[in-house]
Amino acid sequence: MLYTNSERTIIFLIIAILLTIILVGFIILIVYKYQQRQNIYFQNLEKLQISHEFDLLKSRLEIQEQTFQNISREIHDNIGQKLTLAKLHLNTLVLCGTTHEVQRVNDAVTMIGEAINDLSDLSRSMSSEIILSNGLIKGLEFEINQLNKTGLYNLKLLVVGEPVFLDTNAELILFRITQEALNNIMKHAGANSIIINLLYEHCNLTLTITDNGRGFLTDKHQFGNGLINMEKRATMLNGKFELHSKEGEGTSIKITIPIYEPEKKV
């Protein structure tokens, strides 16, 4: 069929317009698909980075834990033994000097005894044995007793809910976070009252450490290594780390971790 000029013109124009629309559609599709692919790629990259960071942190924690174990064993088996032996030697001395000299030897025996006790406490605190055999609550009780003994602090442990045994690593990480927090309080907060709260819920465990110290401005960019480590450790447990502090109003650290497959504590 022959077309007139006008008809042909319109047909050509329609072809041109349709072609342009199809081509533009094709370009839009390419951009959209590429964007989609890019998003997936960056998501995977991010996951990989997080996983790498976790592995790195895990290795660091393992090394740290191993070092703690070594020091703890060294204190217990070597230094502790030597001091005990020294104390034994002093105790078995037949003293025939003046009263003053006898008194000095007795003082030395007492001091060695105290050193043995302190070292023993330090060794137990560094060792993960207490967590492995008795669980988190006993570990925290031991830590609290240690600090209460100094007479400088009034520490309380509150356990709410029905306690469950967590994975040993998780309990150890929480224990180390608490130690780090207590260490920070002793070094910087100037607090005299510390409350450690363990809240066991259906699927979460919340650990809160609150002090009545001087507090500080919570600028995340100025977090010290201690706080950053605590946050990273909490992240390792898929947990959430929160810090609330105001100048003059104390500090509160809250860590919430999910509890998977809980075992009832016997």
Place this chain on the structure above:
Amino acid sequence: MMFFFPRTEFADLILLHMELYKIIYYITYDLSMLLAFVCTVISLRLINKRGIVNYMRGFYWYGLIGVFVYIPHILATHFQYHFEFAIFLNNLSVLFHFSFLSVLIIRAIHKDSMKKYLRLLFLFFIVAIIYYLSKDAFVQDSISFTISNFGLVIFCCFYYYDLFTHIPVLILKNEPSFWIVTGIFLSMSIQIPFRSIIANLQNTISISDYILFADIMNIAYCLLYIFFIKACLCCIQIRKEP
């Protein structure tokens, strides 16, 4: 087939349309020349600038050499001045246009294995273009233009394929190669059917259709230069970033 206009008014309408097409032709032609000039000026800003991607180095040559073709072409279009010489230059320019842009696309592609095949394809198209140009260089040769457009569209498709097989780290809106290739792809794809019609049915199509095709191709060139300008601006922006 329905009629769009009453048959009795055809003769007047054709004349009227032809006048209209001519006006549109001059407008689109001048606009494309203006955009080509702007593109050349902007591309000159890339001379000796640091931090420019490799394939964009020397991009200003496209505009600069284009000027030597445009000026006689403009003179011939508006004043019929040395018409044959302008057509001869225009015919020759297709060789430069094709080789310059296809080499740029090949350089922008990441995969070396793909580049190898594209070089062979490039040689094939160059030979084909030279063959058709050599027939009569002083007559407007639509076949060589069609081959050039077709070749460039194929190169663009390879670029898009490479884009999807390479790690997707490019930010397309800031990627000069993407803008250049998209400009070429759109412009050449729009031109291909009309260039093919001119090449194959040169004696059967009417003058009005011929002018209409020229209008469409001018618009396609406008699109090409707009995308080239955007690509140059991307390069300048990237360079400005610390």
